[in-house]
Amino acid sequence: MHADEGTTPSSRKAALAAFAGLPSEPGVPKPDPILVVDKVVRRFGGLTAVNVDHVEIQRGSITALIGPNGAGKTTFFNQLTGFDTADAGEWTFNGRKMNGVPAHKVARHGMVRTFQLTKALSKLTVMENMRLGAQGQRGENFFNALIPSLWRGQEDEITERAEKLLARFKLDAKSEDFAGSLSGGQRKLLEMARALMVGPELVMLDEPMAGVNPALTQSLLGHVKDLREQGMTVLFVEHDMDMVRDISDWVIVMAQGAVISEGPPDTIMSDPRVIDAYLGAHHDAPLSAEELEEQLHEAEAELQAEAEGTPASTKEAAE
Amino acid sequence: MDWTTIFVTTVEAAIGLETVVYALAAIGINIQFGYTGLLNFGQAAFLGVAAYGLAVTVATFGLPFWLGIVIGLIATVILAFLLGIPTLQLRADYLAIVTIAAAEIVRLVFRSVAFKDVFGGSDGRQGFSDGFYALNPFPRGEYGIGPIGFNERVLWILVVGWILIVLACLLVYLLMKSPWGRVLKAIREDEDAVRSLGKSVFSYKMQSLVLGGVIGCLGGFVYALGNASVQPDVFGTELTFYAYTIVILGGAARVLGPVLGAAIFWVLLVFIGNTLSELVAAGYITFMTTTQVGPVRFMLVGLGLVLLLIFRPQGIFGDKREIAIDAR
Amino acid sequence: MRRAVIAFTAFLGGLIFLLAAGPTTAWAEGEGLKGTLKFQGQPVNGVKIAVAAENGDPVGEATSNAQGEWTISVPEAGKYQVTLDTSTLPPGVQVRDGNNKRTPTVYESNVSNVLFALVPSGQGGKETGATPAPTEPSMWGRAPQLIFEGINLGLVIALAAMGLSLIFGTTGLTNFAHGELVTLGALLAYMVNVGFGLGVIPAAFIAVILGGILGYLQDRLFWGWLRNRGSGLIAMMIISIGVALFLRFLFLFLFGGETEQYTEYNAQPGIQVGPIIAAPKNFIVMAIELAVLIFVGIALLKTRTGKAARAVADNPALAASSGINVDQVIRIIWTAGGALAALAGVMLALSQSLKYTMGQEILLLIFAGVVLGGLGTAFGALVGSLVVGLFVQVSTLWIPPELKSVGALGVLIIVLLFRPQGILGRRERIG
Known part of the structure; x- marks a missing residue:
């Protein structure tokens, strides 16, 4: 069950083989997708939080979903898992239509998620x-x-x-x-273990490393890799590039709600679109005070909304 | 000072009608609030709907007693669904406001002149309890130990009431040990986590609301039969708030918490009331009159609720690690 | 900034000039008996009612007032004999069926209503009812009057609702004791007015200032302390219920269950303005309410403190990170909220009646206004309250007046279901 140290486990080889030769383009079709997403849109007032044209997740792989703050990763997660309602779009899981399916039924179908802020039932x-x-x-x-x-x-x-x-x-x-x-890291472990009790085919981890003591990181990474060994598919949101490089077979990059690039980790790290998305703001002229405040506001709103388990949203009606 | 009377009334209060009624109401709230985290501030309406369901069926329409009970139960379940279907998706404080408003609507309709022919206006309904007392197995007479005693009617309603309490507690005990209860407690902690594990949170909340409402409604029946009458203003928001006080006093999410809480609540209320009245009458307390003793007792209820939540939120018998007060 | 608060509170008080107090509806609480005597829709006063215990010992006597109402408090729950002295009835009036005795049961902390239907002499049959609808002009003829009364009610609700809403916005507290702050204002004014013999106007002035001070102290000593202890929002909500119960029964203890009125401006004859008939004091009360609300609105929009208050209500974390002293703002909001609630109480007591449950009775309407406008927004609360006030009064065109609150509460529920963020609220507030 456990991967042998030093050798590349068979599942990783299989996953890499499946991805071999795929072009690094957004929305590229995969040989055996478990999750296929089409034209998902989520708006909050005037702001489009998610606008994903087409994305496929390869079965049996570890796919990372990365992107700068406010890129809509968690909102996208919420759409897919039924925790928020998309304004438009459809997606299939194992060929079964999943848009409009309530969260608990999504989980029963084998698509189980964890949360950025751990929800251990204390x-x-x-x-x-x-x-x-x-x-x-x-x-x-x-x-x-x-x-x-x-x-x-x-x-x-x-x-x-x-x-x-x-x-x-x-x-x-x-x-x-x-x-x-339990400690923060132990809670993350518990949440992951609890998700496995559901018997999922696709495990969706929202920032599994956030707030985890570095000493536990390696063990968590091992567990994530283990999931693939057992034939599960993993989709995870992460900020830590080292971790993404270490464990993912494929990386999808979101910025401003859209998928802007995808490909193998090494290719992605050098993709100018990705660098732009991450660093764009810093390359440009300094932000005005209003922009800064707006950004701060969005971040706060997102934080607060996530704390309540709901997606970030912005003003609907001005005061 | 008549300490014997104070002692007797206090002991009677511990097992008396109010204790039974409030214990049943509080057991229901404990399921909803203590275990599931639902802030149902409309429990009074559940008692009211059951009591009026019985009273109206028998007194207004002249139908048999048992049919009245059945109609009371059905009305309670309908109320739970009417309240629950739209509101169980709302967050806790909104649910509280909706349920308290709904309970007031129910009370205002019961006391309205427009429906006086059905509900009897602010005087309510009488003369529906004969069917119940016809079942009384106790022959006429006084029953009791020493100075503590009840007549056969009171004894009958108390026996029935305490049997209902025992059954309700047994039910809660069995349920909360089971996987079903585990889902409820998990919803109290974090409903999104429960959703992500494939459980229909809405369905469980509804089951909790209905179950809590039905157990509470038994309190409504006991009240109506024990007093042989119902009045709309009995089912005001204060009933709900006292029941919450009782739940917190006894310890939320404890099987026996509401029962012990209700007994302690009424013992204290009666004891303090009687003692103060005696002290006033005997001239030991000069700054208040006997009519002011009533308000003082309920001031103490409010104060007690505040102090409990601040200093001992787990109640008298609760375990601090397991307290449920602050789940959202 | 504190000086600004004092000035503001003083301003509220200062507006209460040229005031008058109004007809009261008799009511009693604790345990007691009450009733309203009406003959063909008109109140009957001067009728003697006597209450005796079940064993015949006399308990009390009362005489119906100008509204036909009487109340007698009784020492404890139980059965009582109520006798109407038929010799005190006006000529040509009798109790239906000639039965002038009733034996009602009074329940624990309840006031039992005792009905004596009065009919013309020599007629035993047709029931006039306790509160028959007076004959009125056509439905649309009543509309302007009801709209006027609706705005009157809405403005009172708005005064209280603004404070409640801002307190919710800044601290997350759903304060069930806010109704008691309204009662507090009315009773403080009563205490100064009757107890110290000052006029209603200075009494109202002092009550508003005391209301502000007590609001400040409440936050300083209690709610702020709880927040710092890390008390949860649900716990605080239930604590506020405890506070409400404590204060309500404290008021009953101190002031008794009787309906009281201020010493001045009672029984003003109505004046006709267009299609509206109302006592002059009602116009003045409304003018003061409007002026205060406009003043508060301008303060919220223009002053530093006001802007800070809105910012904190909007998003406390963000406001804190942008250098606003959140604690200070919350304290100011509590002070202003206390003063506004006290003013609402005085105004309510002037235009209706004064009793210890007055705040409790209006609390759900205040909640309705706040929720309708959107929890946490000041101007939403204002708009929502006016809508609620209008709805309550105007709905009596179609539904019996006794059920008018039912309509408003029904609307409250429907709004929470379909637009939980309220009229002016923002979606992100809902969970």
Whole structure:
């Protein structure tokens, strides 16, 4: 199950083989896409937060979604996972239409996400957090819940599965602790482990490294790579370029809501469009005071909205 | 000072009708607020709709008692859906405002002259409890230990009420130990996380609202039958707020919290009220009159609620690590 | 900046000149009995009502006032005998069916309504009802009058709503005790007016200033302290309920459950202005409310403090990062909010009645105004309140007056469902 140190794991080879020879163009078709996105648009008042023309995610790969602040990455994530409603566009997951599907059904179909600000359920124990991820629980039905014999057996199976995952993520010692007592990095691990309890095909990680103690970074990276080993597809948002280079097979770059480039990590890092997108603002003339304030405002709004689990939005009606 | 009377009324308060009614209302709120994090400020309406469902069916339309109970229950469930379908998507403080407004609407309609023929205006309805007392297995007489006693009617309603409380607590205990309860508690912590794990948050919130409403509505039945009458103003917002105080006093998200909270709440209220009245009557307290004792008791309720939330939000029996007050 | 606040509060008080106080509707709380005696739509006064305990011991007596209302408080819940002294009825009037005794049950902290339907002598049949609709001109003939009353109500709501909305915007607190701040203003003015014998105008002036000071102290000593402790918003909301209960019953304790009125400007005869008939004081009350609201509006738009207040309500984090002293702004908002609520209370007491539940009764309408306009916006609250006031009054063209609040609360619910950001609110506020 674990990748052997030093050798390139087979899944990585397979993923790289699938990407070989693909042109580094936005919207390039992939040999075996698990997720196909077409013309997704999300506007907040006058501002277009997301405007993605076409994007495909290759099955069995680790794809990074990068872009400067305010590029619409998290908003795009929210659209795809049903946490926000797109104004237009459609996307398919495993060939199944997913636009307009509510968040919980998206998850049931095997597309499971994590959040930028970790959502560990802090007043539940680590084990309860894990159990919650399991699907098709008989005991989650109101009437069955009243008769423990109906769900005890299943609960034991779930617990066993959760224990294995926790051991893998080195959280087994904490399993009876309240999730609130974990460190930031441990919460990230727990959130990822909990997402795996759902049994996803596509794991969508929103900034999995944000706020994680550097000592834990390597172990987290290992876990992400592990997901691919187990045949899952990973799509993740990240800022840390080193990490992107290290683990991703393919990189998609967003700026101002649109996909401006995609390709293998090394190609992307030297793409002038990407450099422009990241550094553009600094190349240009200094910002005026109003622009600075506007930028600050947007960033704040995004931060606040993300804190509430909703996408960033801007003024709809002026005062 | 008549300490015997104070003692007797205090003990009676611990198991009395108010305690039963408020315990049931609070058990419902505990499910909604304590476990699920739903700020339903309209619990009074659930009690009211059930009580009036029973009263109107029997007193206005002359239908049998059991049908009244069934109609009361149906009305409660309908109210829960009417309130829940549009509002459960709103955030906590909006839900609070919508439910409190809805509860006021219900009360105003009950007391309106326009519907006086049905609901009886501000005087409410009487004469619907015969069917219930016809089932009374206790023969006429006084029952009790020493000076503490009830007549057969009070005993009957109290026995029924406490059986309902036991059943409700058992139900809550079973549910909250189950995966179903786990989903509820998870929603209280963070509903987006629950959504991302493939659970329909809306469906669970609705189940919680209906269940809490139905348990609360049993309190409405007990009130109506215990007093053999209903009046609209009983079901004002203060009922809901006292029930919240009780939940917090006993400890939110504790199975027995609301029951202990209700008993303590009414014991304190009755004890303080009686003691103050006695002290005033005996001339020990000169700065207030006996009519001012009532307000003082409820001032203490408000003060108690404030102090509890500031200094002991987990209540008397709660575990601080598990308190639910601040989930959004 | 503090001097600006004091000046502002003084300004509010200063506006309350040329005032008059109005007809009151009798009401009582605690445990008690009450009723309204009307004969063919007209109140009947001077009728004696006696209450006795179940065993026959007399409890109290009352005489119906000019509005036909009477109240008698009783010591405890229980059954009582109410007797109407038929000899005090006007000639040609009798109690329907000749039955002048009632045996109502009074419930814990409730006031029981006792009905005596009055009919012409020699007629036992047709019920006149407790509050029959007086014969009125045509529906559209009543409209201007109702619009006038609606604006009157809307302005009072707006005074309170602006403070509530700004407090929500700056601190996130949904303050259920804001209604009690309204009552506080009215009662403070009453205390000064009746207790110290000052005129209504200086009393109102002092009440507004005290309201501002108490608003400041409330934030300084209580809410600000809670914020610094890191109390959550839900906890604070429930704490505000506790505060509301405490204050409400403190008012009942101190002032009793009776309806009171100020010593001056009672029973002014109405004057006719176009299609509208109202006591002169109502016009003056409205003028003051309007002037204060315009003043507050200008202050919010033009002064540094006002701009800072709006900025903080809009986005506290951003405002803080741009160098605004958020705590100070919040304190100013609490001060102004307290003063405005107190003014609303005095105005409400002048144009309607004064009792310890007056703020509680108007609280949901204030919420409706705030929500309708968009939580956290000052001008939204103003617009929303006017809409609510108008809606409440004008809706009585179609629905019984007793249900007029139902309509407004229904609108509140519908607005929250379909446009939770309110009329002037911004979408990002909703979760």
